[in-house]
Amino acid sequence: MKKAALFLSALLLAGCSNPRPPECDCTTSQPPTSEPVTDNKKAINALFSYLAKEAIKQWGEDDYVESSKHRFVKYLDGYQTRAHIDFEAGKIYVSTVSQYQPMDKLQKAIVQTVLMPADPKYAEQFTDKEIQLTGKPFFLGQIVDQEGKSIEWEWRANRYASYLISNKLQSKKIKKGTAYYVEIDMVKDHLEQREYQYAHYVRDASKRYNIPEDLIYAVIKTESSFNPYAVSHAGAYGLMQVIPKTAGADVFNLVKKKPGIPTKEYLFDPANNIDTGTAYLHILKTRYLRDVKNASSKHFSMISAYNGGTGGVLATFHPDRKQAMVELNRHSPRQVYDALTTKHPKGEARRYLQKVLYFQKDFKEGNI
Incomplete structure (x- = not known):
């Protein structure tokens, strides 16, 4: 007391x-x-409903994830690939259920995620459009690569993505097939x-x-x-x-x-x-x-x-x-x-x- x-x-x-x-x-x-x-x-709930309908077709209801106040989810590649950023936990999950060249899809999604710009208009969360890589990355300083270095340029992001796929790749059986994913930890003071x-x-x-x-x-x-x-x-x-x-x-x-x-x-x-x-x-x-x-x-x-x-x-x-x-x-x-x-x-x-x-x-x- x-x-x-x-x-x-x-x-x-x-x-x-x-x-x-x-x-x-x-x-x-x-x-x-x-x-x-x-x-x-x-209007916003209509967008959420549309996104859910399209993403559930690829992921199923049990594995569908959507954005919220503390979480950003961006779907890509016909809603088969996604970046899920948990801002409270300091975790990023990049996943794909694509059965056609899944590692290529995952590589591209990782690069787009770590280099994502701070302006939300370049990362439209209610469509599956690609993230436009422009300006200073939002996660600069919040994510470091396998060498402990910040990721600002596309060549370093690609190298980090290749490292993750080669060394940290995980898979999970879901109703719609197999999901391949990697987890990225933000720095402690993210x-x-x-x-x-x-x-x-x-x-x-x-x-x-x-x-x-x-x-x-x-x-x-x-x-x-x-x-x-x-x-x-x-x-x-x-x-x-x-x-x-x-x-x-x-x-x-x-x-x-x-x-x-x-x-x-x-x-x-x-x-x-x-x-x-x-x-x-x-x-x-x-x-x-x-x-x-x-x-x-x-x-x-x-x-x-x-x-x-x-x-x-x-x-x-x-x-x-x-x-x-x-x-x-x-x-x-x-x-x-x-x-x-x-x-x-x-x-x-x-x-x-x-x-x-x-x-x-x-x-x-x-x-x-």
Whole structure:
């Protein structure tokens, strides 16, 4: 209990360590009307369904794998070959079920995977198109070859692929035939390597919206494990998993003062994504939750609202929104934390607050 109390104390201090930011110029909460708000969730699920249908033809239902917030899956070669990147575990699996020249297909897929560019538009995850190798590889520094050297050029990637196939090849019997695959371990500090890639974007967004850097990092780690290709069935995109028609629309309308909603291409850009996600945290803090009086209680509430919405936070305390705010302010910060992590209507939101605060404490201690 003593350890838990010390941990909570650190979290409370984290919530109070920054001065109150200036109020944003948020004069309306109405969605933009100059262009239609599309049903992004429906559209993204249609893409997931199409991908599943095509990939299952080759792999079967039991061995089909799809992308998620912390996982990127790219199918190639008529959906017979794929790269599966687990950003949390730091593992990459490159596999093929092709019965025609499978080693050639595997070799090519390994090369495309280790040299994959950082911009998601060059690695279309809902088609089987080849990955376009352009610019600096995203995994540079996160993957090393058999000699312990980073892989930046195609000749080195090909040599590494040949080594893996000759020395690390595995096979597995599946319903559709035989799958050949190799496993690639990322370096131990792969997460830190990705953090460094986005440090300047986080720093700029923190200054722009007066949101602590450690909180931005913690949200990114919770949402995507620093996976810039992240996409979910909820229609959220990128590092901070921004949903265009909700958080994205709010940022465009209330902060950017521009009509419409951000496109998926806009949100897949790391700079735009971090800016938008941080701006939404600013909106939560200075607009939707501005009446929360205690700084730590507000900190807990805005983190919870980033995942489960402001309505979910208020519903934790009372069905009526106005009365909910009164009840929330009657609670101590510790009681607010306990309520949001045990009584929030959504289980995911309860766990979300715990995760973000845990990661924020870690980043605050200098692990950035």
